[in-house]
Amino acid sequence: MATLFTKIIDGDIPGRFVWADDVCVAFATIAPISEGHVLVVPRAEVVELTQASDDLLAHLTGVAKRIGAAQQAAWSAPRAALLVAGFEVPHLHLHVLPAWGEAELSFANARTDVPAAELDAAAERLRTALRDAGHGAHVPAALGSPAL
Template identity: 50%
Template sequence: MASVFTKVISGEFPGHFVWKDDKAVVFMTIQPIREGHVLVVPREEVDHWDDLSPELLSHLTQVSQKVTKGLKEAYPAKRVGMMIAGLEVPHTHIHLVPLDSMGDLSFDHASGAEAEELAAAAANIRKALVAQGHSEAEL
């Protein structure tokens, strides 16, 4: 059965994308910990990150690094945290979260976001990524 992320990637479920390439997508999470919280997701449905091919894992890491630079511009913070938790959806995904303290990575802070908020945040991040020369953000 297709995961919820596969359904977002295919367009069956709505998603606010900031990056698309042939191997991965990045979109806003509907349960953000902080504003700007995105998910880096492989198009290939792989449950556990340690089952990803080394090439795909490397690609996801490279995309995460590029998107982090856009996040830093769009949502200034001390750092952008990168986390693989993987319990909520059986499809590998990397959380990128602007943060100012370790407590900012706590899922206790997660709350539902309205579609308008997610659309505005995605547009803000895409703008920063396009300005940095990433055509993958030109959706």
């Protein structure tokens, strides 16, 4: 059975995509810890971190690095944070978010009340920053599509 993330990648469930390539996608989470929080998710259904190949992890962290730099630029954040937990969905995903301190980097701080328009605006702000950083080839043409 397809995971929730596979259903998002396949377009069966809407997503706010900011990155897409042949290995992974990145889309906004519906429960952000901070504005601009996205998930980097492999297209392949890998359950969790230790089951991923070294090549896949290298690719995912490279994408996370590029997204993190764009988040820092878009939100004037001193750091980009990378969190890997993966208990809520059995499909490997890296949380990448602009960060101002370690105390806020807790899933207890995730907001589930963010209006859709604010999630859309944050995703578009990140998409613009990724294009400005020269990654336009990996920014999907439409916010709701993982296709390039």
